[in-house]
Amino acid sequence: MIFKSFIFTGLICLIAQIIKDHTCLTSGHITSLFVSIGAFLGFLGIYDKIIAKVGYGANVVIMSFGNTLYKAAIEEGVLKMLGSVSVGIVSAVIIAFIVTLVFKVKD
Amino acid sequence: MSYQELVNKLTPKENIYKNGVIAFLSGGVIGAISEILGRCFGPEMMLVIWIVLAGILTGLGVFDSIVEHFKMGVIIPITGFSHSLTSASLEYKKEGLVTGIGANCFKLAGSVILYGIISATILAGIRGVLCLL
Numbered sequence: 705m706i707f708k709s710f711i712f713t714g715l716i717c718l719i720a721q722i723i724k725d726h727t728c729l730t731s732g733h734i735t736s737l738f739v740s741i742g743a744f745l746g747f748l749g750i751y752d753k754i755i756a757k758v759g760y761g762a763n764v765v766i767m768s769f770g771n772t773l774y775k776a777a778i779e780e781g782v783l784k785m786l787g788s789v790s791v792g793i794v795s796a797v798i799i800a801f802i803v804t805l806v807f808k809v810k811d
Numbered sequence: 812m813s814y815q816e817l818v819n820k821l822t823p824k825e826n827i828y829k830n831g832v833i834a835f836l837s838g839g840v841i842g843a844i845s846e847i848l849g850r851c852f853g854p855e856m857m858l859v860i861w862i863v864l865a866g867i868l869t870g871l872g873v874f875d876s877i878v879e880h881f882k883m884g885v886i887i888p889i890t891g892f893s894h895s896l897t898s899a900s901l902e903y904k905k906e907g908l909v910t911g912i913g914a915n916c917f918k919l920a921g922s923v924i925l926y927g928i929i930s931a932t933i934l935a936g937i938r939g940v941l942c943l944l
Contacts, residue, residue, distance in 0.1 A: 713842025721834035743930035760849030761842030799866035807870035
């Protein structure tokens with residue numbers, strides 16, 4: 705599974721890099737695009753199979769965010785979809801706030 | 812020589828093959844470490860570990876040079892999400908707690924959350940319609 709995770713995450717990053725180098729899209733465009741692709745793969749029922757095959761490597765890419773949102777939207781209801789991604793968002797907000805208070809901007 | 816030709820000539824050419832290999836390898840290493848972390852601590856703690864690590868490295872000013880070296884390999888994993896939040900709030904820190912950090916921390920990461928929610932809503936709607944048919 706470690707090797708499969710390596711290959712899967714690597715391939716996704718490679719695709720993102722190819723898109724970045726050949727278009728004028730920024731990193732922000734590409735991550736947003738990949739979240740939507742993740743939700744679409746969840747819609748097709750593919751992403752859960754990928755996670756089952758690949759392991760945690762499929763959980764760490766941003767596509768997993770879209771898949772989790774979609775799954776929560778159909779299982780818990782559209783208005784409660786954030787429940788399952790709150791771990792990521794809340795921990796990122798807390799660490800961003802603490803880091804911002806502690807550190808200074810490096811020029 | 813026109814201005815545009817001069818600009819094209821003087822802009823350093825990035826080696827796209829090298830970029831691809833680096834993105835593949837660095838992304839792959841993050842995936843492989845995630846597999847180990849996930850087995851030890853579970854999927855949610857694995858994400859939290861990456862988020863905290865990326866946030867602290869951003870605060871130390873290290874993450875920007877990591878992005879420069881490893882490109883999309885560190886942006887597409889969850890580390891990129893954490894980095895975008897922390898770097899946006901650090902950048903606007905001088906404008907104050909509310910109008911600076913508060914107003915700008917989701918400047919980059921907001922797009923991921925917005926389009927994630929919109930995509931999931933539309934697709935869940937489509938699924939709902941398909942189930943009725």
